Amino acid sequence: MANEIVKSEDNGSAVAQYTGGVDLGGIMADELDGLNLSFDRIKIPSGGGLAFEVPGDDPDSPDSVKEFKAVILHHHPINCYYExxxxxxxxxxxxxxxxxxxxxxxxxxxxxxxxxxxxxxFGSGKNGAKACKQKRRIYLLREGEQLPIILSLPTGSLGEFSKYVMRLLSKGKKTNAVVTKFTLKKAQNSGGINYSQAVFALDRVLTDAELAAVAPMSEQVKAMANKVAALDEE
Incomplete structure (x- = not known):
């Protein structure tokens, strides 16, 4: 079943709905047999930039967006060490x-x-930091798309993400039960270097029908997440 987006009137406003999912396991078996499992990636800029780099129709010319919305299907820690x-x-x-x-x-x-x-x-890397970088890999489903896309959060954004997850949990919601709005703000580390920090906000709660469609895809992504290559996106 294709992932479709329909508009329904809710208190006079149009609300996009996730009304279906795809069999990721079946797609991967049919189309990626013998190939590396990979998904498109949204990139966070360096130096305090306020626009995400999002894949578009032209792979050599990604779109630049200041915010986007998506459902978080799954997220997990990932460590990367470069000699x-x-x-x-x-x-x-x-x-x-x-x-x-x-x-x-x-x-x-x-x-x-x-x-x-x-x-x-701490102290094994530059400026007292860790030589091995701790990150958070997030699998996102955006409106109108059938496959997940990856956003890798660098160390400087993990605190904001933790706060957001705790806010949701305090309301009895998991990250795959809501639509999240992603933006960026400029921050500065202890060494005086500017960097781009991701910011997260609740856009809306999924309807029961949407959640029923998203939940199976979350489980499929969780099952295959460890097969996706640990490439660095800094």
């Missing part, structure tokens, strides 16, 4: 963890505990 300073590109990390607990060294396949790793300690 040499990261300078951009989609290079896999020298050691990566898809759950924030167990890391795998790319060259040797060695399995390490993130809790015991010296690169996961």
């Amino acid at each position: 040499e300073e990261y300078t951009g590109g989609n290079n896999p990390p020298d050691c990566g963890s898809m759950d924030g607990h167990i890391g795998i060294v790319a060259e040797t396949g060695e399995v390490k505990s993130c809790a015991d790793c010296p690169f996961n300690k």
Whole structure:
């Protein structure tokens, strides 16, 4: 069943609805047999920029948007360690963890505990930070789309995301039960460097019908999340 968006009148205003889902497992088996599992990515700018970089019709010319709305299907911690300073590109990390607990060294396949790793300690990186970067990978479903898209939150945005999740939980809502609005604000770290920090706000609560359509997709994404490559998006 295709993911469709319809408009319904609610108190005189048009509200977009998620009225269906797709069988992600079936799509991946049919179309991606032997290929790497990957999704498009929304990127957060560096240096305090206030516009997201969102994939558009032209892969070489992404759209620049100051805000967007989506349902958070699933989110989980991800750790990335680069032996040499990261300078951009989609290079896999020298050691990566898809759950924030167990890391795998790319060259040797060695399995390490993130809790015991010296690169996961403050002071191991620049300006007293950790050499291994803690992030949060978020799988989003935007209106009118059938497949998830990924947003990776850098360390500087994790605090804001934690506060947002706690606000939802205090109201008895999980992140996949609402439409979230994403924006950016300029922030500054302890070293005086400006960076772009993601900000999250509740747009609206999903209807019962929408939640029934979104819930199965959330479970499918959760089941396949550890198969998506740990590429860096800074």
